[in-house]
Amino acid sequence: MMYTVLKEKIYDFFDAVSKNQKLYLPSDVKEDSANFVKYENGVKLSSALKTVRSAKDFFFPKTECLVKYVKEGKSFKVEDPRSEVEDFVIFGVRACDASSFGVIDNVYLKQEPVDSYYKNRRDHSTVIVLACNNPERTCFCSSYKIDASLSSKPSGADIACWESDGKYFFEEVTEKGKKLLESISVFETSGAGESTDETSDEKEVLKIKEEIKEKINALPFAKLDFSKIEKTPMLDLFNLKIWDKVSESCLGCGTCTYVCPTCMCFDVRDFDNGKNIEQVRCWDSCMYSDFTQMAAANPRTSQKERSRQRFMHKLKYYPDVYNGMYACVGCGRCLESCPVSMNIVKVIKMIQETE
Incomplete structure (x- = not known):
């Protein structure tokens, strides 16, 4: 099923999604520099192709407390700092970043022991992958057979999205993505609506895909030899x-x-603040x-x-x-x-x- 939103109504879509769960999207944090931020009134969608840091941060944060030891007199009480993560949506993830989730999943989810901290965040996320209309000269995802045009169902995505001059097109990839699209009424209330001319929309999306493929094939590192x-x-x-x-x-x-x-390398450090000791996982290199x-x-x-x-x-x-x-x-x-x-x-x- 193809859904469309007029470009001038995209913030109505963001408003509808953020009413039910947290929404994150790329926004310019300073000139020529975008990162994912929580959507709220006044946050503007960036036109940058890539964020400085990837969407990996949502599942594997730079720092997180693994366990806390609370001092009680001369003894300690062990506390699990984890709390149930709320459902959240990430809009504007690129195909390369979405594919990276699978690389980390192999290590943290598909072998024992499963990393429950990582799994909790993965389970609560809905990922909307946006096709790359204007790939940059430094991009070489196609060398790894990653499709930035989203012609096939993108790895790591729950919803695929394409941008044209006048519209955004959305298509479900997983059951989770389907539920999100069906759970909000923005497609009707925004005036854009569920596509009334699906053949026309499909033709426009197909044109976008072909244009992206042509640009990708012209990139200097599009076909590296391995x-x-x-x-x-x-x-x-x-x-x-x-x-x-x-x-x-x-x-x-x-x-x-x-x-x-x-x-995905990390170190584990202990920090004593005088009242308790926190064991923290942090990125390492x-x-x-x-x-x-x-x-x-x-x-x-x-x-x-x-x-x-x-x-x-x-x-x-x-x-x-x-x-x-x-x-x-x-x-x-x-x-x-x-x-x-x-x-x-x-x-x-x-x-x-x-x-």
């Missing part, structure tokens, strides 16, 4: 001489890992010199080892475990944010060019 990575044994890739070149300019700043939608440091030593003592670990995990370790699925979705954030311009596209090309 053949050597796939055919070369793990140890041979590990011992390539390129890793010296890859790491020689790396600052170890960790920016690439913090903007990456598929990075494999690019840091103290990452996974143990009492004896750090297992990766050089930036070469740390850089190699990051790219080997994305391109070899993870795919070998999860049936060829890469731990990269081609969002291009690392290309845009690395201060020394070292990124996964360059590494892929360097591997392909080795003798």
Whole structure:
């Protein structure tokens, strides 16, 4: 079923959704910089293609308390800080970010023990994926067979959405998405309504899809070659001489890992505020010199080892475990944010060019 909302009525749609549950959408937090924010009166939808940080934040937040130890005299009481997460909707997630949920799901949901903190948030979310009308030169999701035009049902989406000059088109992907579209009356009260000419709407959406595909195919990194990575044994890739070149300019700043939608490494720290002790999970980065440091030593003592670990995990370790699925979705954030311009596209090309 195709639903349409006139472009000037899109905030009526947002109002209708936010009456029943929290709604988050991309909004400009400063010039040329968008992030997901809670929708309320005055919040404007950003025209930016990508947010600075991905939608991963909703399911795997930067920090979260895992357990709390409350002091009671000379003893402690253990408290579970979790509370039932309310249902929420995320509008404007791009296909690359939506695909990244599956990468993290494999680790936190599809093997024991299931991460109940992560699962709770995933269960309560409804994701609306918006097609990319104007992909950027740094985008390369198509190299991983991710369809930014949403011609097929997008991975990680509950609802697919397309934007034209005058309308937004919505189509259910999952039962959860169908229930959301059916539960609100905005399509009637906004004046846009459920499509009265479905054939016309379908033709317009098809045109949008074809235009997006043409733009994607013209991008410089639309069709990266992974053949050597796939055919070369793990140890041979590990011992390539390129890793010296890859790491020689790396600052170890960790920016690439913090903007990456598929990075999921964390550290656990204890904080004592005098009244209780909180055990907190927080993002960590494999690019840091103290990452996974143990009492004896750090297992990766050089930036070469740390850089190699990051790219080997994305391109070899993870795919070998999860049936060829890469731990990269081609969002291009690392290309845009690395201060020394070292990124996964360059590494892929360097591997392909080795003798």
